[in-house]
Amino acid sequence: MSAADGLALVVLAGLTGYAVLGGADFGAGVWDLLAAGPRRHAQRELLARAMGPVWEANHVWLIFVVITLFSGFPAAFAALSTVLLGPLSLALLGIVLRGAAFVFRQYGAPHGGPPVRGTVAWGRVFAASSTITPFAFGAAAGALSAGTGTGALPMGAAGGAVPAGGSVAEGGVPGAVDGGGVWEPFLAPSPLIAGGLAVACCAYLAAVYLARDAERVGDAALVADFRRRAIAAGVVAGALALGALPLLPPQLSDRLSTVGAPAVALSLAAGVTALVLLWRRRHSTARLAAAGAVASLLWGWAAAGVPGMSLQSAAAPPAIAGAVLGVLLAGLAIVLPCYLLLVRTLRVR
Amino acid sequence: MDDLTAAREQMALSLGFHIVFAVLGVGMPTLMVWAEWRGLRRNDPLWTALARRWSKAVAVLFAVGAVSGTVLSIEFGLLWPAFMERFGAALSLPFTLESFAFFLEAIFLGLYLYGWDRLPPRLHLLTGIPVAVAGVASAAFVTTANAWMNGPVGLVSEPSGRVVAVEPFGPFRSATAAPQLVHMVLAAFLCTGLAVAAVYAVAILRDPAKNDGYHRRGLAAGAVLGLVVAPLQVLVGDWATRVVADTQPAKFAAMEGLDHTVDGAPFDVAGIVEIPRLLSLLLKFDPDARLVGLDAVPAAERPPAAITHLAFDVMVGIGTALVLLAVWTLWLWRRRGRAAVDNRWFLRALAVAGPAPFVALLAGWIVTEVGRQPWIVYRVMLVRDALTPQTGLQTYFYVTAAVYLVLSTALIAILRRIAAGPTPADTPHGDNPMPAGRASDAQAPTVPGSGGRR
Numbered sequence: 001m002s003a004a005d006g007l008a009l010v011v012l013a014g015l016t017g018y019a020v021l022g023g024a025d026f027g028a029g030v031w032d033l034l035a036a037g038p039r040r041h042a043q044r045e046l047l048a049r050a051m052g053p054v055w056e057a058n059h060v061w062l063i064f065v066v067i068t069l070f071s072g073f074p075a076a077f078a079a080l081s082t083v084l085l086g087p088l089s090l091a092l093l094g095i096v097l098r099g100a101a102f103v104f105r106q107y108g109a110p111h112g113g114p115p116v117r118g119t120v121a122w123g124r125v126f127a128a129s130s131t132i133t134p135f136a137f138g139a140a141a142g143a144l145s146a147g148t149g150t151g152a153l154p155m156g157a158a159g160g161a162v163p164a165g166g167s168v169a170e171g172g173v174p175g176a177v178d179g180g181g182v183w184e185p186f187l188a189p190s191p192l193i194a195g196g197l198a199v200a201c202c203a204y205l206a207a208v209y210l211a212r213d214a215e216r217v218g219d220a221a222l223v224a225d226f227r228r229r230a231i232a233a234g235v236v237a238g239a240l241a242l243g244a245l246p247l248l249p250p251q252l253s254d255r256l257s258t259v260g261a262p263a264v265a266l267s268l269a270a271g272v273t274a275l276v277l278l279w280r281r282r283h284s285t286a287r288l289a290a291a292g293a294v295a296s297l298l299w300g301w302a303a304a305g306v307p308g309m310s311l312q313s314a315a316a317p318p319a320i321a322g323a324v325l326g327v328l329l330a331g332l333a334i335v336l337p338c339y340l341l342l343v344r345t346l347r348v349r
Numbered sequence: 350m351d352d353l354t355a356a357r358e359q360m361a362l363s364l365g366f367h368i369v370f371a372v373l374g375v376g377m378p379t380l381m382v383w384a385e386w387r388g389l390r391r392n393d394p395l396w397t398a399l400a401r402r403w404s405k406a407v408a409v410l411f412a413v414g415a416v417s418g419t420v421l422s423i424e425f426g427l428l429w430p431a432f433m434e435r436f437g438a439a440l441s442l443p444f445t446l447e448s449f450a451f452f453l454e455a456i457f458l459g460l461y462l463y464g465w466d467r468l469p470p471r472l473h474l475l476t477g478i479p480v481a482v483a484g485v486a487s488a489a490f491v492t493t494a495n496a497w498m499n500g501p502v503g504l505v506s507e508p509s510g511r512v513v514a515v516e517p518f519g520p521f522r523s524a525t526a527a528p529q530l531v532h533m534v535l536a537a538f539l540c541t542g543l544a545v546a547a548v549y550a551v552a553i554l555r556d557p558a559k560n561d562g563y564h565r566r567g568l569a570a571g572a573v574l575g576l577v578v579a580p581l582q583v584l585v586g587d588w589a590t591r592v593v594a595d596t597q598p599a600k601f602a603a604m605e606g607l608d609h610t611v612d613g614a615p616f617d618v619a620g621i622v623e624i625p626r627l628l629s630l631l632l633k634f635d636p637d638a639r640l641v642g643l644d645a646v647p648a649a650e651r652p653p654a655a656i657t658h659l660a661f662d663v664m665v666g667i668g669t670a671l672v673l674l675a676v677w678t679l680w681l682w683r684r685r686g687r688a689a690v691d692n693r694w695f696l697r698a699l700a701v702a703g704p705a706p707f708v709a710l711l712a713g714w715i716v717t718e719v720g721r722q723p724w725i726v727y728r729v730m731l732v733r734d735a736l737t738p739q740t741g742l743q744t745y746f747y748v749t750a751a752v753y754l755v756l757s758t759a760l761i762a763i764l765r766r767i768a769a770g771p772t773p774a775d776t777p778h779g780d781n782p783m784p785a786g787r788a789s790d791a792q793a794p795t796v797p798g799s800g801g802r803r
Binding site: 052053054056057059060062063064066067068070071072074075077078079080081082085088089092093095096097098099100102103104106107110111116118122316317319320321323324327328331334335338339341342345346 | 435462
């Protein structure tokens with residue numbers, strides 16, 4: 001295994017961390033948006049308390065992925081940034097508004113008493129942007145896989161070396177530059193379904209985790225609320241994932257049924273297990289199964305690959321890749337125990 | 350506005366917005382941990398109350414700094430993909446280290462903010478230390494990456510220009526790295542200290558009843574930090590300027606408004622007074638030394654001189670004024686001790702000195718970035734060659750400007766609200782018998798959505 005392969009695995013690990021931890025924070029925002037019924041205030045309070053201490057650390061996974069990607073695979077990073085300008089900009093807008101709105105709402109009354117005017121509006125912004133962000137990321141992933149609006153990725157399709165002098169500038173990005181413009185990646189069924197799937201996965205994870213948090217707090221009515229939501233979101237996410245299969249381009253579905261088959265099977269098994277565990281009110285274990293279902297879905301997508309993209313051809317020079325990989329592994333060995341400390345110390349109770 | 354201008358303006362706006370709030374996120378944790386430590390050691394609830402109050406400001410500032418920093422890291426690719434393609438690997442080590450510093454900062458800030466009532470006081474204080482250290486470290490790593498763009502080293506290229514190998518530690522060996530990152534970290538402390546001092550100076554000016562232990566402690570902590578750093582910053586700035594003169598003569602010529610290469614260059618003060626030969630004397634310790642002017646650089650490779658010169662003068666002017674303020678403060682303090690705070694002119698000066706280092710900070714970044722034009726990596730890659738082939742970037746710029754305007758307004762309103770909360774009164778004998786770790790600032794920790802059971 002080369003250093004580039006190792007870096008690719010670290011990118012995938014970072015994406016997984018972002019999906020199952022950061023994704024749940026976005027999902028919490030989705031449930032804030034959909035909070036309804038007599039306990040809507042209690043629901044919102046529980047999800048804000050669960051997110052409060054951890055969302056920023058969870059958000060760093062995204063920065064970690066971005067930095068590892070451009071460190072290890074600069075050509076791939078450049079190509080993705082170019083063709084996905086539209087979806088990624090929308091995701092960025094969502095990220096900025098989500099983070100700022102969440103903390104603005106939290107500090108709407110920093111010294112107690114009723115929150116100032118505008119706090120409710122920031123709560124709405126938080127909820128809406130939490131929904132938009134995973135949709136934009138999902139649509140970006142879907143557009144990449146299906147090749148819609150992204151044209152031919154400006155990387156050597158046959159695994160050839162990246163052309164000299166900056167292939168992005170010279171290689172041309174047909175789909176994005178002329179014609180449909182930067183929003184074209186959204187304008188097809190598969191990116192839209194992928195966006196919906198991402199939102200459903202985030203909402204599903206959030207509901208499962210929140211059911212456990214409600215259990216720890218000892219609020220049976222809230223447990224029932226989030227358990228119901230978890231089952232519903234799990235069914236929707238599963239249906240979207242299965243429904244997307246026939247829409248995939250043949251090259252991709254071939255890869256998915258061969259290289260990606262173990263991941264797809266794992267996702268299916270974990271998804272069903274999670275539903276069974278939720279049904280039997282085993283909320284704590286259900287969290288693991290739900291996270292496994294979403295993570296292996298992501299792995300299936302990664303294993304099936306992006307048409308025309310070859311990691312080796314996009315990789316950084318070996319001297320860099322080795323050094324970066326070493327720093328990454330050492331850094332993770334320090335950060336992960338600290339993260340566990342945070343979660344265990346400040347879990348909702 | 351063409352796409353190149355839109356992309357440059359968007360980058361400038363994103364960087365400017367981020368830097369103003371991020372410096373407080375870098376500097377405030379140190380002040381906050383120091384106040385908490387003092388509160389614990391002296392059993393002084395007023396210091397603990399200040400630490401608690403400041404931690405709320407840090408919570409808001411860190412969140413906005415984190416998301417606006419994310420914008421920057423992704424915008425590198427969205428706006429300048431060809432730059433990232435060629436040099437992403439070269440910048441990998443400082444950025445990778447920065448990501449871990451950021452991780453640790455976020456994790457321990459979570460523990461610190463939400464641990465006030467859950468962790469024993471000493472342990473809580475300990476969780477603040479990684480926040481302060483990691484904040485400084487991440488600022489240093491990011492600035493190292495920027496410094497490499499000003500003085501790239503460690504690249505091995507084919508004749509075609511394609512980078513075939515990079516030295517992982519190149520950015521740390523760049524001559525521009527050390528002065529630039531020390532200058533930036535000191536700027537963070539300078540901005541933090543004087544902003545904090547100004548908050549309490551304004552409060553006391555508006556309501557003399559607030560000239561109490563709480564406000565005086567806050568004012569003193571900020572003023573001491575800011576005014577001790579101010580003279581150091583001038584010395585480091587001098588060092589940074591000399592390195593710029595050595596490594597980036599075009600930027601130096603633009604900073605000093607030196608149009609022509611001359612022997613015995615004069616020193617120009619804000620375009621008003623010109624002192625013969627002083628610039629040569631200052632830079633080379635020789636009044637007749639030859640200094641390179643902009644005319645030595647091909648016209649197409651010259652940075653915009655007027656704005657670079659103006660920004661440099663603004664920065665140097667503010668730095669000089671702050672050193673004078675430090676000297677006056679020292680004199681006042683030696684003559685009148687703690688009663689210095691009763692001098693309203695001193696309070697007015699501190700109030701004005703609050704925003705000043707932020708103006709200097711932005712001016713300094715204008716010198717760094719505009720002075721490097723037209724290069725994105727000095728003498729290796731032009732900004733226009735790095736631009737994305739996508740079009741319609743004006744829309745992105747306008748949306749970014751609108752969003753950041755709204756967020757700035759809301760953020761300043763929230764910081765003012767945090768500062769305006771009820772403050773603990775002085776206790777009869779100065780030192781207070783209440784246990785310092787907890788009871789003070791009792792009205793504080795209820796936050797809608799997260800208050801109640803913690």
